[in-house]
Amino acid sequence: MRLAVLVTLALVALTNGAPAPAAAPTAKLSDGSVLTGGTQGSQVYWYGVRYAAAPVGNLRFAPPKAPPSPAQGPPTSQSNRRRQYGGNNTYAGQNQAEAGQKLWNIEEDPDEQTSVQKGGKVQVQAIDSTTKGPRCPQSGSVSDQDEDCLFMNIQRPASLSNGANVPVLLFFHGGGFQGGSGNDIDPTAFIQAGIDNSQPVLVATINYRLGALGFASGETMEQLRDSTPSNVGLNLGFRDMQRALVWTRANVASFGGDPDRINIWGQSAGAFGVGALLLGNPDSPPFQGALMQSGTPGGPPIDSASTGTKTDQFNRLLDNVGCDQNDSNEGKLSCLRSQTWKTIRKASIQEQSRASSDYIRGSYPWTACIDGGVSRKGFFSDRPSVVLSQGNFAKVNLLSGNNEDEGTPFAPQSFDDEESFGDWYKKIWFEDPDSDEANSAFSDLLQAYPDDPTVGSPYRPKNGDNDNRFFGDTNQFKRAASIYADTRFQSVRRNLLKNYLKKSPKTSIYSYHFANYRDGDADYLGIPHGADLDFVLGRNTQNPSMDAKIAQRWIAFATNGNPNIDGLANWPKYTSKNKQLLQYRDGTSSIVQDDFRVDAMNVLNRDDILALTGR
Known part of the structure; x- marks a missing residue:
């Protein structure tokens, strides 16, 4: 007994002498709801933050709506699902008025969130925000997927107060509009690089709708x-990004972010999304900067929503879920909304499988379309190059760049002659690949991209053998990789910057060329699509110091529009007179001219070829 008392007293003494555990971080939303997050080392986070209403039931294929009030967490249990959706899979708040909401004006609107009331008072509750929300439907395991997927993860240094007003980076993930998730992006090392350089920053990553659910047209x-724009939308994945921007603008101050210093940042499909938001917010944009890694407003073909290719895709979707193509438009929509999300997911993936075996326009199904532009709460009133040439884009600071060998992961390895190479390129880039215009344009492109492995991609094979075709003596892989990369990524970057320099001369532009090998990549990949992101996020373990320096430049740009920091070489602005790039290569950085393959890319950026390729 005496021993037990002594032990108890000792434990009490130890407890009294130890510091109290840190309180869980909280954030109070604009509607009064309180989110409780978690702590990880020197950073705090809030996961599974709902930025839009669940796009289910009558909100499937609809533009994203404001989230319910009080706030709700992810659908982690059946009881929570019933509370959020009701018993018939219909979102509980979807039919309530959203009085005063100005979805596209992006202002701090007191009615930004809908109200779920009881007894005339908003019911405020604490929400556990320590669990990430589900991924949007895509290929892979369905165990962590759900149609109710429009969630955000927020992370920042723990040392900051909720009123710190630090710069904000809102990140959109890649995945070809078919897959991916904000949950895949861990900003911990990126944020730590800022902490180490006294550059605090807040990073938010989001999910957005994918496949048929996000880009059906x-x-x-x-x-x-056209008949019911509040009920049905186009380019819904991009609309989700815009919705996330609305929510961030209204609420990020509660997490320590500065709503006047929001930067939109994306990689691959996410960078194309950033480009879409540049075109969708030409006047008084609600963000101060844009960072685009391997993407611009154009790249994949952007065609009319009602082209034969897109209409055929939609009709196959109807067939694959058992809906009648001959029904009225309203009947087709009702039938699609009556299906389970797993049924829609399966049909969406079937179209992706078809694209992998039968070349289709743009290489992927379910991609963006011309949606009427800003007047229709959209992004593209015409092809991106046309909109850019008109100067209809957000005049904000830009940071944009590509990897040296963007095309190697996408180029087929089975082409042993020019005919098969040409059949592939014309079908994925020309709406009518057999037309005289397509054949004439492709003839010019063959001259610009000759059958010479020494000028193909990868441009600097690790083994130094530029004559190596990798997959056979006559194989066209390196040629295909080069022209694919320049069509989808490099030439459109140059076209974007050219139009910014012409139409927005006061904009600060910084561009880079990533040519640093990544450990583990096969020789034929060179420096492939996605390599730069591993270094920016600190996922590369071969040179952590280099990773941190790149991250610090990105954060400096988000802070003041200038990626230059003390102790690192000057990164000059990209100007009409000095088109210079910051190049990362062999573990260091240097300044190079943006003049590689300039004649070939000038062919790609001819007006007729821009039109034929939908860019």
Whole structure:
């Protein structure tokens, strides 16, 4: 007994002498709801933060709506799902008025969130925000997927107060509009690089709708959008990004972020999304800067919503879920909304599988379309190059760049002659690949991209053998990788910057060329698509110091529009007179001219080829 008392007293003494555990971080939203997050080392986070209403039931294929009030967490249990959706899979707040909401004006609107009331008072509750929300439907395991997927993860240094007003980076993930998730992006090392350089920053990553649920178009969808724009939308994945921007603008101050210093940042499909938001917010943009890694407003073909290719895709979706193509437009929509999300997911993936075996326009199904532009709460009033040439884009600071061998992960390895190479390129880039215009343009491109492995991609094979075709003596892989990369990534970057320099001369532009090998990549990949992101996020373990320096430049740009920091070489602005790039190569950085393959890319950026390729 005496021993037990002594032990108890000792434990009490130890407890009294130890510091109290840090309180869990909280953030109070604009509607009064309180989110409770977690702590990880020197950083705090809030996961599974709902930035839009669940896009289920009658909100499937609809533009994103404001999230309910009080706030709700992810659908982690059946009881929570019933509370959020009701018993018939219909979102509980979807039919409530959103009085005063100005979705596209992006202002701090007191009515930014809908109200779920009881007894005339908003019911405020504490929300556990320590669990990430589900991924949007895509290929892979469904165990962590759900149609109710429009969630955000927020992270910042723990040392900051909720009123710190630090710069904000809102990140959009890649995945070809078919896959990926904000959950895949861990900003811990990136944020730590800022802490180590006294550059605190807040990073938010989001999910957005993918595949058919995010980018279905076609004649039926366009007609439904035209007749009931609040009920049916186009380019919904991009609309989700815009919705996330609305929510961030209204609420990020509660987490320690500065709503006047929001920067939109994306990689691959996410960078194309950033480009879409540049075109969708030409006047008084609600963000101060844009960072685009391997993407611009154009790249994949952007065609009319009712082209034959997109209409055929939508009709196959109807067939694959058992809906009648001959039904009225409203009947087709009702049928699609009556299906389970797993049924829609399966049909969406079937179209992706078809694209992998039968070349289709743009290489992927379910991609963006011309949606009427800003006047229709969209992004593209025309092809991106046309909109850019008109100067209809956000005049904000830009940071944009590519990897040296963007095309190697995408180029087929089976082409042993020019005919098969040409059949592939014309089908994925030309709406009518057999037309005289397509054949004439492709003839010019063959001259610009000759059958010479020494000028193909990878441009600097690790083994130094530039004559190596990798997959056979006559194989066209290096040629295909070069022209694919320049069509989808490099030439459109140059076209974007050219139009910014012409139409927005006061904009600060910084561009880079990433040519640093990544450990583990096969020789034929060179420095492939996605390599730069591993270094920016600190996922590369071969040179942590280099990773941190790159991250610090990105954070400096987000802070004041200038990526230059003390102790690192000067990164000059990209100007009409000095088109210079910061190049990362062999573990260091240097300044190079943006003049590689300039003649070939000038062919790609001819007006007729821009039109034929939908860029």
